[in-house]
Structures are given as C-alpha cells and as structure tokens.
Amino acid sequence: MLSPTFLSQLRKLLPDHCVLYAREDLVPFESDGLSAYRNTPDVVVLPENEAQVAAVLRLCHANRVAVVARGAGTGLAAGALPVDGAVLLVLAKLNRIKAIDPLARTAVVEPGVRNLAISEAVAQHGLYYAPDPSSQIACSIGGNVAENSGGVHCLKYGLTVHNIQKLRAWTIDGQLLEIGSDALDAPGYDLLALMTGSEGMLAVITEVTVKLLPRPERAQVVLAAFDDVAQAGAAVGNIIAAGVIPAGLEMMDRLAIEAAEAFVHAGYPMTEALLLCEVDGVNEEVSDDILTVHDVLAASGATEIRTAESEEQRLKFWAGRKAAFPAVGRLAPDYYCMDGTIPRAQLPHVLKRIGEMSAEYGLAVANVFHAGDGNLHPLILFDANRPGELAKAETFGGKILELCVEAGGTITGEHGVGLEKIRQMCAQFAPPELARFHDVKAAFDPDTLLNPGKAVPELHRCAEWGAMHVHGGQLAHPELPRF
C-alpha cells in the first residue's frame, strides 16, 4: 500500500484528471494483453508531458516507491502487470508526433503514438515505419521499444532495434538520457540496443526517433499448400537458399488453417501446412522473385501454388493469416499464445514434440509460424472455466518454451519475458548470465525500482522452481531420463 502522504504529494505533481485512485478507475489497468495475469494497481498516473514524467520518477525515487511503465497495454507477457505498492505510469497521453523529416527519413514521436499512426502520418511522403506487430493498430511505439517488437516483416526489415535511432529516456532518479543520435551511430557503448527490449527495467522512454523507409513499389504474395509440415519447413529454407529474402514468410498448420477458413473464408486449401510468401521491392525485382519462389515451391513438393494477381487477392490471401488468432479463439473458450524461436531446421522435430505433448496434456494446439525467422506461435486451446485447465495450459506452454531452448532457440522471439516467461529464463540462461543481467539493471537502477520482479528471475527462484538450465541446445545432464 502507498502511504496517504505519498499519494497527496503525487497528486500535487499532476492535474487531478491525470491521477487515478478510485477502484473503478483502476480496474481497466489490472492487466495488459495477457489477461490471465491480473493485479489491480494502487494508483495510476497518466502524465501529459515529459516534465511530469520526470517529476513522478523523482518523487518515487525519493520515497523508494516502485514504478511500472505502461504504454497501450497490448503486451502479451504481463510486462506491464501492476506491482503491489507501485505507481503504474501510463504513457498513453504522450501521443504527439513531434516532427517528420521526409528528406532525412525520420520521425520524432512521443511514446504513446500508435505504431500504425506513424506509417499513416508519413504515407504522404511515400515512407513508412517497417516493424508491424500484429497489434500495430493499437500498440504504442514506447511499448515497441520496451519489447523490441517484431512482426511479419522482420526477416527483411528487422525488429524495432534496427529501426530506431534516438531516444530520450529518464532514469528512476529523474536524470535525462539522450541515447543514440541523428547520425547513424553514437559515441560509446550501444545503449540504444541495451534499452531496446529492456521491458521498462532500465529507464522510462519519453521520445523516440524512428527511421522511415521508402514504401516498396510493389508487393506480391504466393500461397502454397503442402501435405506435410516438414516439407513446408524445408521449402522455406530452399527459398532462402535461392537468394530470395521474402518480406513475409508465414506458415500455418491444419488446425490454424481450418480455423481461419471457417472464420474469414479466405479460400485456403484444406491441407497439412500452408505457406504464404510475400516479396516486395522494385517492380522488376518482384517479378523475378515471384518466378523464383514459384519454381522453388514446386520443386519442394507443394501440392498447390497460387499467386495473387491483384491487390485485392493479396489482401484476401493475408486475411486468413491475420485473422488466425481470433479464428483460433473461436475453437475454444480460451487460448494461450506462445512465442518461442527455433532454428528453422528444427521445425519438424519441434512440431512433432508439440503434437506429442498436446496429446499428453489433452489440450489442442494450433500452430502459426513466422517461418522466415523461426518464430513459432503455438496457440494452446483450453477452457479457463474448467478447474485446473489454465494451470495445465501454462505448464504445457512452459514445456514448449523449454523445448525451443533445447532445439537451440529462445523462449521469446518478440513478446518479451515480462512475468509470464520468467521461469523459463532459468532454462535459457545459466546463473552467471542471469547475475550479469541483474548487474546491467543495477547500472541504471540500483534500487530496483523500475518494473521490479519482471524479465530477469532472482537466482534463488530458479532453484525453487526446479527449472533446469539448457545450455546451447545441450541439457545440463543429458544422461538423466526426462519425462
């Protein structure tokens, strides 16, 4: 609980409408996009400018009160879950686009600006902001930086870390950090990379300079059906080996295809695996690449190949994939979305194991896969109203993530660790690395006041959880049987 003295000091820093403390006002902030985790915040502040952000941080620091920063609240890992006795600092009202420089191809925006709003604002200049997380209509750029958000186009255009060049951020003691520059690099350590994906643990971002790219002249998509997921996985490698870097390369398995088809009627063939391969760029290059992709898919054993002949058809091909999550959501009362990444060659093995575990746990799984960059989104179907089923889904999900680590991959490709995957951090990293993560945090926030308890587990908790570290694809004790 926060003391009445602290709360009254807090209320002096901001206009009345920017501090929420009545129970009914707090409830909307009790979770982020992962609603299985809920905790009503003690107080919510919604500053309207940078000075107010700095003032709130200084007050919290002086009183040793923790701060959880939150953007649009679309995160999927409980990273913005309120912490008891902390201030929930919501940056949604800092939502101005401060400057657009079409010639230098940059935009300076506040953290609450929505991802898609940036591309919309610069479209008149033939430019766009490349990272496109599926929540781009709602998620904000501050949250994108905090999570190093990806999207469908990462393989070719990179993640958030590749598409920003400068930040204004505030440490918990209210010091301004200007990180990066208007040039292509900055002196000293790459703090821009360190801040990106730091999940609100190091500093609070109040301004982001993003890089803008010229909108590709043309985009075209090919759809291919396969009788076997392993064959589809191999086709992905073959496309890349042929020298094509697709703008988007997505795979869906049978359950995901069926769900999408029933939901949006995209006209997908009913098959074991579906690949969507989009190429973009200069007109002539797209024509060449589409032919290459078509040939490779045919040689890789596709049973059916369709090329979108119009923009309308392209959007229709994508409609099923883009609606995959809500479509799967119709199959069961609840679903739990995982976010592991694996080396693509491991795909058949990993999907087979997920299938086996699905049978063991008695929970169905639909697989949606950013196949180009190995980012797997298994969707575990369950019913939270059945006692114990949520816990079972979570245990199953944790096992999938550990499987990804065993396969040489990672527990999170784009959603972040937050609170959700904190146990699996023990599987991915050994104690010395986890300790060093705590050291990095301490370099910025020695009193552990920013988003405490998230992203990096305390070392002793790993032992309590019985989590076993898997190093570089090697289990710590390969001689021991595992069930």
Next chain:
Amino acid sequence: MLTEFADRIRSAHAANTPLVIQGGGSKDFYGNAHEGEVLNTRALTGVVDYQPKELVLTAQAGTPLAEIEALLAEHEQMLAFEPPHFGGPATLGGSIAAGLSGPRRPYAGAARDFVLGVRIIDGTGQPLRFGGQVIKNVAGYDVSRLMVGALGTLGLITEVSLKVLPQPARETTLQFELDEAAAIEKMNQWAGQPLPLSASSWHAGLLSIRLSGAASAVHAAQARLGGEPLHDASAFWQRLRDQTTPFFDKRPLHPEGYKWRLAVKPTTPPLKLGDALWIEWGGAVRWLASDLPAATLRETAKTAGGHATLFRGTAPADGVFTPLVPALLALHRNLKQRFDPRGILNRGRLYPDF
C-alpha cells in the same frame, strides 16, 4: 583453448595487470592509446557452424574475416555490413569489437544489426554467453549488441553468431558530376525512393552510387537515374571501405594529415570546413583531413546532430571519441565496473578514464 584465455584473464584480474586485446592488428590505430600485455586472439580460429539456409554463421573471434567471406561467397552469401579490413588481416572479433561498417551500412545495416549472439570472457575471467543463433530473440537484455563497438572494454569476445544475407545478383555503380550540396541532396532524395541503393560516396565533385539487386531491378534503376557507369567498381568501393585511397593516408606526419570522422544527420548541408573531404553513407559520414581544433570539429558535428571522432592522428587530451555527457558517462562507468571491475581490459582505449 578457451580455458587458457579465461585463466589468463583471471590471473590478470588477480594481479591487476592491464591486457591489450589484439586480433589481426588491422585496427591498432583505432581508439585511444592503450598499454598492457598483449592478449592475442588469433589462436581462437575457425567457423563453428554455418547453415546457409538459416542465414546464420557462428565463428570464433580470431577467425580472419577473409576466410569467413570466402566461405560465404561459396554459397553466394555475404556479411552485409561490409566490414573494413583496412588492408590487414582483420578478424571477426576485432570487427565486432570495433563495430565499424563499410559502404553498405546505411542501406543494409551496421555490424551491430547483424550480431545475433556472442560468447565473451569478462574482466574477471568468467565466460558468458548472450543472445543465440536465431534471428528473433528478446530474452534478457541485449548484451550481445552492447559488445559491438565497446572495443573490448567489457569483455574478450571469443565467439560471434551473425545473420548473413544472399549476395545481390548484380551490382552497378553510377557516377555523376555534382557539387557537394547537390550531391548531399541527391543522396537523401534517392534514399527516400524505392531504389536498390547499396552504397554512396562523394569526393572531389563526383557522386558515386552503387545499385544492388536482381539484374532487372538494377537495370531499371540505372535507366531512371542516368549517370556514367564506373568500371572496376568493386575495387573502388573496397578502397573506400579499407581506406586505402591516398586521401586516407595511413601515417599522417603532420596535423593536416589528421583524419576526422564526422557522423552527422545525413541531410546536413556542406560543413564548409575545408576541401579535403570525402562523404559517404548517404551524407551521414563526412571524412575530413583537417588541423582544426578538436573542439571546433566536435561542436560542428554536435550541431549537425552527431559526433566527431579523430580516426587517425594523435589524440587530444580528452581522447579521440566525443566525450560523453555526465549522465551517460556515469552509466558507462557503472557498466564497465560490472563487466571488468579492475579495468584490466583495453584500459583507456574507448575513453581515457576507464
């Protein structure tokens, strides 16, 4: 082998002996003066894993860049950040530690953009592994990229995993006679259009633009842009990358020979700091041969949104890199303290006080 390196660093930590990390020595000129026992990484050599279909290569730090590039070329792939060799036996570890990138950087990305994971030994002798071999990975802080450009001050890099890319099917370089202001404007205008640009340079009234991609795309862009095709273009870009043209005289004997790297906002108009000038990276880097005071050049770069580095020449008292503001300097010291508490690794090479 790794154990020997870890033991060596552990002993140096115990004895408080400064170590100078060296690979091929091609970048010995870069950074501030540094002293200590040489710890050479060339024994840590070899490609550990390379899966062309995964677009990922992992190699030990002492592996020569030339060896890696030859292997990639066999599979028609490349290091897209075009790391400079500086005419010497540059290693992978040195390239990542220095964090320098070549002409393709503004269009394809920098060294840091392609690093997926590293293994390091920190300043206490502790081996650590961060990141991995997959393209998307947001578990834990991005310590891998923190190592890029840290000049070995946070740890000895022992292994690096990189994203690699297919080589373009065709490359053509076009040249245009243009004055400095017009060239800067053109570079920025074209970068905002869907053109297959992969490098740009302006020097002595000549703008050079490299186009890379499918043959059809390169031809179409060439037809649209005009200009004169440059023969032997790969040698031109390699000389610029490695700074082996006479402009980048390696051993400046007098102050006029000092080479400054001004990193600025790419649209910055001509800086009017003298004629000994070479522009690359779409206008974002201005190389100057100048004897102007460091303070003048740094102020100019700062006004232009960037920073100035004395790339070749004798360092001013506050070092070759632009000094950090107090809040950032404090963070640098904190990080250094956590990774190398006794400051034994490349002491002073990045900044004189750590």
